[in-house]
Amino acid sequence: MRILVTGAAGFIGSAYVRHVLHEHAADRVLGLDLLTYAGNMANLAEVRDDPRFGFVQGDIADAGLVGQVATDVDAIVNFAAETHVDRSLLDPEAFAKANVIGVMTLLEAARTNGLRMLQVSTDEVYGHVPSGDAANEHYPLRPRSPYSAAKAGGELMCQAHGTSYETDVVITRGANTIGPRQYPEKLVPLFVTNALQDLSLPVYGDGRQVRNWMHVEDHAAAVDLVLRHGASGEAYNVGADNERENLDVVHAILERLDKPRSLIRHVADRPGHDRRYGLDTTRLREELGWAPHRDWLQTLNDTVDWYVANPDWWQSIREHDPRFQDYYERQYGQRLAGV
Numbered sequence: 001m002r003i004l005v006t007g008a009a010g011f012i013g014s015a016y017v018r019h020v021l022h023e024h025a026a027d028r029v030l031g032l033d034l035l036t037y038a039g040n041m042a043n044l045a046e047v048r049d050d051p052r053f054g055f056v057q058g059d060i061a062d063a064g065l066v067g068q069v070a071t072d073v074d075a076i077v078n079f080a081a082e083t084h085v086d087r088s089l090l091d092p093e094a095f096a097k098a099n100v101i102g103v104m105t106l107l108e109a110a111r112t113n114g115l116r117m118l119q120v121s122t123d124e125v126y127g128h129v130p131s132g133d134a135a136n137e138h139y140p141l142r143p144r145s146p147y148s149a150a151k152a153g154g155e156l157m158c159q160a161h162g163t164s165y166e167t168d169v170v171i172t173r174g175a176n177t178i179g180p181r182q183y184p185e186k187l188v189p190l191f192v193t194n195a196l197q198d199l200s201l202p203v204y205g206d207g208r209q210v211r212n213w214m215h216v217e218d219h220a221a222a223v224d225l226v227l228r229h230g231a232s233g234e235a236y237n238v239g240a241d242n243e244r245e246n247l248d249v250v251h252a253i254l255e256r257l258d259k260p261r262s263l264i265r266h267v268a269d270r271p272g273h274d275r276r277y278g279l280d281t282t283r284l285r286e287e288l289g290w291a292p293h294r295d296w297l298q299t300l301n302d303t304v305d306w307y308v309a310n311p312d313w314w315q316s317i318r319e320h321d322p323r324f325q326d327y328y329e330r331q332y333g334q335r336l337a338g339v
């Protein structure tokens with residue numbers, strides 16, 4: 001199979017590229033990525049010289065470019081997106097462009113060329129799920145942040161394309177993902193790299209928000225399974241059933257790094273912060289036979305250990321990229337000052 005992987009230089013997209021080239025010797029991958037602040041060619045270092053891999057820098061919302069690259073593939077897997085909830089509160093328009101218009105542009109290319117398209121979505125489209133409840137794929141979509149609303153918009157565009165034009169689309173709704181190479185604005189890599197520098201860990205509110213965690217390689221394997229075996233027009237929840245309160249995750253990070261809990265600083269909460277995500281993954285497990293390969297502690301420790309072993313990767317972002325520094329100051333400067 002020849003696969004166009006968009007967002008290939010990002011965290012999960014690059015893990016997916018490695019997964020495909022490792023697991024499917026006859027496959028070819030063409031990566032497409034705009035290389036925003038979150039895109040990083042270092043994430044593709046392991047595959048750059050593989051003759052089965054090619055790369056194009058560009059925007060998924062650029063219909064001319066997408067039309068060209070889509071003529072030479074059998075399927076599109078779309079990881080490309082603006083992905084950080086906090087940034088979506090600062091600049092919602094960028095999220096609508098990438099996560100809705102970009103998806104629509106890819107769908108047009110899938111339709112014109114008769115391709116299967118897999119849209120990588122998120123469990124955040126369900127919004128807050130009350131304690132004791134678990135969202136299956138028929139649960140109502142109630143997104144509450146500009147990020148999750150734009151991701152839900154992208155999904156609805158996929159479903160409309162399937163209905164209106166019989167475009168072959170499948171959707172995955174993944175849980176919170178951690179592992180090597182995640183941009184250090186997200187909770188786990190931010191706190192690991194802050195702790196490594198003995199900086200405060202700014203925990204939003206009481207830190208009792210509940211998330212469902214999985215390893216990036218398990219997420220990548222699930223996306224690949226759905227691409228090859230998922231039923232057209234259907235969505236599949238993806239999660240490893242590791243529900244944890246954020247504060248417990250922070251404690252586990254500090255324990256692994258042997259750093260004191262006194263680094264924790266409770267700061268003003270994110271507006272509209274979803275309290276809990278709860279996911280029912282029965283469909284993926286029973287219909288497609290998926291199971292994660294790592295339990296919670298392996299998932300967390302593998303992640304923490306990678307940042308310890310790869311300071312060049314995260315220091316080049318944190319210490320040398322003003323886009324990270326500007327964002328960090330804007331997001332946490334006043335919060336940490338107690339304003």
Ligand SMILES: NC(=O)c1ccc[n+]([C@@H]2O[C@H](COP(=O)([O-])OP(=O)(O)OC[C@H]3O[C@@H](n4cnc5c(N)ncnc54)[C@H](O)[C@@H]3O)[C@@H](O)[C@H]2O)c1
Binds near residue numbers: 059
């Ligand atoms: N990280 C998670 O916990 C998680 C969980 C569930 C679903 N997802 C979804 O998985 C996908 C990948 O997430 P990630 O964590 O790897 O994100 P990321 O921010 O690490 O990577 C996103 C990539 O997309 C690229 N990109 C952004 N806008 C683009 C555009 N207009 N055209 C082309 N490329 C563009 C960026 O350069 C970057 O390489 C996203 O769709 C996200 O919504 C993420």
